[in-house]
Amino acid sequence: MVVYIVKRLLQSILVLLGLSLLIFFIARVVPGDPARAALGNLATEEQVERLRAEMHLDKPFFVQYYYWLVSVLHGDLGRSLYTQRPVTEDLMQFLPATVELMLFATLISLVVGQTMGVLSGYFRNSWFDGMFRVVSYVGVATPPFVIAIFLLFVFSQLLGLAPGVGRLPLTMMEPTRITGFLVLDSLIAGRLDVTLVAIKHLLLPAFSLAIAHIAQEGRITRSSLIDVQQKDYILAHQVHGIRPAKVIFKYLLKPSIVPTVTVMGMDFAFLLSNAFLVEVVFMWPGFSRYAVNAMLSKDLNAIVAVVLVIGLTVALVNLLVDVTIAFLDPTVRIRRRGG
Amino acid sequence: MNSRAEATLAVWQVRWKGLSRGWYRYSRNPLHVVGLVVLLLIGLAAGLAPYITPYPEHAGPYTNFREAGLPPSKAHWFGTDRVGRDVFTRVIFGYRFSLLLGIVVLAISVPVGVLVGLIAGYKSGTWIETVLMRVTDIFLSVPPLVLAMAVAAMLTPNLFNAMLAISISWWPWYSRLIYGMTVSLREQYFVRELELTGASKTHILLREILPNCLGPLLTKLTLDMGFAILMGATLSFVGLGAQPPTPGLGTMVAEGAKRLPAEWWSTIFPALAIVGVILAFNLVGDGLRDAFAEEEV
Numbered sequence: 087m088v089v090y091i092v093k094r095l096l097q098s099i100l101v102l103l104g105l106s107l108l109i110f111f112i113a114r115v116v117p118g119d120p121a122r123a124a125l126g127n128l129a130t131e132e133q134v135e136r137l138r139a140e141m142h143l144d145k146p147f148f149v150q151y152y153y154w155l156v157s158v159l160h161g162d163l164g165r166s167l168y169t170q171r172p173v174t175e176d177l178m179q180f181l182p183a184t185v186e187l188m189l190f191a192t193l194i195s196l197v198v199g200q201t202m203g204v205l206s207g208y209f210r211n212s213w214f215d216g217m218f219r220v221v222s223y224v225g226v227a228t229p230p231f232v233i234a235i236f237l238l239f240v241f242s243q244l245l246g247l248a249p250g251v252g253r254l255p256l257t258m259m260e261p262t263r264i265t266g267f268l269v270l271d272s273l274i275a276g277r278l279d280v281t282l283v284a285i286k287h288l289l290l291p292a293f294s295l296a297i298a299h300i301a302q303e304g305r306i307t308r309s310s311l312i313d314v315q316q317k318d319y320i321l322a323h324q325v326h327g328i329r330p331a332k333v334i335f336k337y338l339l340k341p342s343i344v345p346t347v348t349v350m351g352m353d354f355a356f357l358l359s360n361a362f363l364v365e366v367v368f369m370w371p372g373f374s375r376y377a378v379n380a381m382l383s384k385d386l387n388a389i390v391a392v393v394l395v396i397g398l399t400v401a402l403v404n405l406l407v408d409v410t411i412a413f414l415d416p417t418v419r420i421r422r423r424g425g
Numbered sequence: 426m427n428s429r430a431e432a433t434l435a436v437w438q439v440r441w442k443g444l445s446r447g448w449y450r451y452s453r454n455p456l457h458v459v460g461l462v463v464l465l466l467i468g469l470a471a472g473l474a475p476y477i478t479p480y481p482e483h484a485g486p487y488t489n490f491r492e493a494g495l496p497p498s499k500a501h502w503f504g505t506d507r508v509g510r511d512v513f514t515r516v517i518f519g520y521r522f523s524l525l526l527g528i529v530v531l532a533i534s535v536p537v538g539v540l541v542g543l544i545a546g547y548k549s550g551t552w553i554e555t556v557l558m559r560v561t562d563i564f565l566s567v568p569p570l571v572l573a574m575a576v577a578a579m580l581t582p583n584l585f586n587a588m589l590a591i592s593i594s595w596w597p598w599y600s601r602l603i604y605g606m607t608v609s610l611r612e613q614y615f616v617r618e619l620e621l622t623g624a625s626k627t628h629i630l631l632r633e634i635l636p637n638c639l640g641p642l643l644t645k646l647t648l649d650m651g652f653a654i655l656m657g658a659t660l661s662f663v664g665l666g667a668q669p670p671t672p673g674l675g676t677m678v679a680e681g682a683k684r685l686p687a688e689w690w691s692t693i694f695p696a697l698a699i700v701g702v703i704l705a706f707n708l709v710g711d712g713l714r715d716a717f718a719e720e721e722v
Contacts, residue, residue, distance in 0.1 A: 104563035109575065116579045227703045229655050231662050231675075232696040235682050239693075243686035359570035366663060367682070377571075381578030382664055393575050397567045 091409065098401040105397045106158070106390075110151055113386045119143075120386055124167055158394070164387035168380050173391040176376060182266025183253060184361055184372035190288050191295035191357065192350070199300040203307025203342075204334060210312060218308075222301030230360040234294035234367035241290060248290050251369040254283060291368040295360055299353055306349055310342035344415045351407030355400050447716040454715070460708025467702055471520040483510040484518040486670040494688050504690035506681065512691055516698045519674040522667060523702065526588050526657040527650045533592035535646065538599025539638075543630045545600065546607025558604065561597040569594035573656060577665040584673070587666035591656050595649070602645060606638045640717035647713055651706030658699050674699050 121137040122129070138144055142153045157164070163173035206215040241248045253268055254260060260268070261275035269288070272280035314320060315338065323333050362374040369375070373392075380388035412418050452458050475481045489509035497504045503512035545557035564572070577590035610616060611634070619629050658675035660666030667673030669680070674695050681692025
């Protein structure tokens with residue numbers, strides 16, 4: 087197992103190096119002078135020339151890449167043109183909001199997706215099953231920004247059931263920042279009212295993010311459930327008079343854990359990119375909205391940093407998922423030891 | 426000569442039989458037929474947009490503030506937007522740009538991806554495979570949407586660069602698919618025999634292995650048309666794709682969303698238009714998978 091993890095880590099590092107080379111290459115070949123962009127139109131030619139030398143822009147491509155890589159490994163991702171601050175500082179500020187949103191979305195999609203999957207698998211070919219299949223088909227085909235706009239329109243603007251955009255209303259003071267997670271910070275500060283409002287603000291964006299995954303996870307649980315239901319040992323349990331609820335949760339649901347975890351790992355990348363759109367619609371002050379703003383203002387340092395951080399996160403999550411599966415599924419563990 | 430004509434006829438008869446059997450399997454689910462009809466209608470409307478839309482001049486930078494923000498009516502089926510342009514006309518023109526984007530993206534990324542996959546799969550076990558598949562991995566290491574957005578942003582955002590950016594993040598999926606199939610096909614006897622008889626590598630790859638990949642390739646192509654259009658709409662929604670006044674479906678949703686909830690029609694109809702076309706492509710793709718399903722066995 088350790089050998090496998092080390093091997094996977096080395097592979098990921100190689101891929102990430104390749105990614106950094108690719109994205110750095112694109113950032114350098116696009117027309118425009120990064121030094122001029124950083125200083126603005128008012129700077130003199132001399133100042134620009136000095137900054138060019140400082141940024142190593144006057145040297146060959148691979149020398150530039152080397153200097154850049156060394157500073158990245160020291161945790162310095164350069165300065166953002168958009169916020170005029172070090173990119174690392176920006177990321178630290180905006181990441182927690184996105185992580186909080188994604189955690190909530192994962193929680194919702196797990197709970198709702200599993201429930202829907204179990205219900206429609208157990209009551210197969212009933213009206214509920216048919217409805218769930220139609221909804222999940224449409225859910226997969228609907229872009230997340232359409233879902234987000236639709237939910238915002240119906241639940242916030244028409245029905246007034248949910249608050250609008252943002253993490254908190256403008257009139258509400260944010261609690262002291264400790265973790266960056268509003269729900270946690272307000273709990274630490276003992277401000278239960280803020281916690282409640284923060285959760286209310288989380289609901290709609292988290293749901294818009296979760297819907298596509300609810301559909302996906304529900305479908306997998308459903309088909310796995312139907313698969314297992316036809317096995318002899320389930321019939322034996324039923325004949326022995328074990329309660330249906332116990333059969334479902336103890337014996338039917340267990341085999342569907344492995345495919346669910348696999349899909350969650352694959353879906354993580356999509357959850358992350360969908361967060362870009364949901365954050366734009368709900369004006370969520372998170373990492374993705376920072377990324378979109380950086381992209382719209384052609385902030386090269388920030389764009390490169392964002393892509394690298396995402397590549398790193400995806401690689402780590404994939405590794406985590408593979409290790410988890412190996413622990414959950416003995417056959418995978420044995421196959422890997424052999425191969 | 427006569428026997429040759431007969432042979433050709435026999436070949437065509439077999440092909441026709443396969444085709445009609447495929448259509449039988451495709452049409453067993455009425456939804457697949459609905460998807461196909463919807464797609465044909467959308468394609469026809471998009472192709473003939475300048476001739477059949479009620480106000481073709483509204484597709485560009487047209488303004489008429491006297492008719493701005495009108496709700497849906499007989500004259501304007503989907504209402505008008507904030508500068509008085511007919512939303513229905515712009516949705517049909519939006520389809521035109523969306524389909525164009527889907528076609529260009531696939532026309533760039535499929536040949537590249539297929540070629541890389543074929544070569545890497547055929548040369549599996551050599552350094553060529555390692556290099557090609559590692560490069561593929563690099564392009565797959567970030568979500569395609571993020572890569573496309575980043576590339577589109579670093580180039581100047583417009584429709585053409587959006588097509589380029591989406592293609593860059595799209596080809597690796599095809600090289601993965603074709604690579605897997607080529608690796609298994611390469612071991613089969615008909616390929617081995619051809620190698621022994623001295624058939625050229627180009628012949629083996631393009632005339633023998635590639636046709637055997639066509640079923641899954643066509644299915645993926647159809648599904649991907651929908652997803653490429655989705656990504657194009659997403660880029661233009663964020664502001665990194667087609668720029669106003671080009672009627673990108675995503676741009677229209679974004680512009681309309683600013684005027685919710687009052688003028689709901691200027692955002693809800695373009696949004697439904699996006700969902701409709703993706704759903705149609707998904708249905709047709711599922712149908713194709715059914716049609717090809719038994720052929721693979």
